[in-house]
Amino acid sequence: MEIHVKSDSKLVEVWLTNAEKQDTAIREKLKLLYRAYKEKKYLVAVFESGEGDLANATSDLLCYNRKRITQLEVRREKQQGMVIGR
Numbered sequence: 001m002e003i004h005v006k007s008d009s010k011l012v013e014v015w016l017t018n019a020e021k022q023d024t025a026i027r028e029k030l031k032l033l034y035r036a037y038k039e040k041k042y043l044v045a046v047f048e049s050g051e052g053d054l055a056n057a058t059s060d061l062l063c064y065n066r067k068r069i070t071q072l073e074v075r076r077e078k079q080q081g082m083v084i085g086r
Contacts, residue, residue: 001026003033005042012037012044021048 002015014033020026030046037044050057 010040010042012042014044014046016046016048018049018051 001017001020002013004013004015005011006013012033014030016026030044034044
């Protein structure tokens with residue numbers, strides 16, 4: 001488990017491995033951490049390791065975003081063409 005406290009933004013990042021995210025003792029420690037930082041008005045964000053391949057997931061996400069941006073640009077151009085054509 002890695003814990004990063006970012007005081008300037010009142011944020012606590014907790015990073016868990018696959019084994020740690022299923023460990024009940026660590027979950028109990030997290031409850032104490034939540035309480036302690038809630039009193040200080042910090043946001044606690046817990047990041048759990050996933051099961052998939054990071055490189056493939058990132059590539060898929062970038063491809064999807066590129067396709068979506070193109071779709072939105074085409075839609076905007078069509079709408080502008082309809083307004084200009086009137």
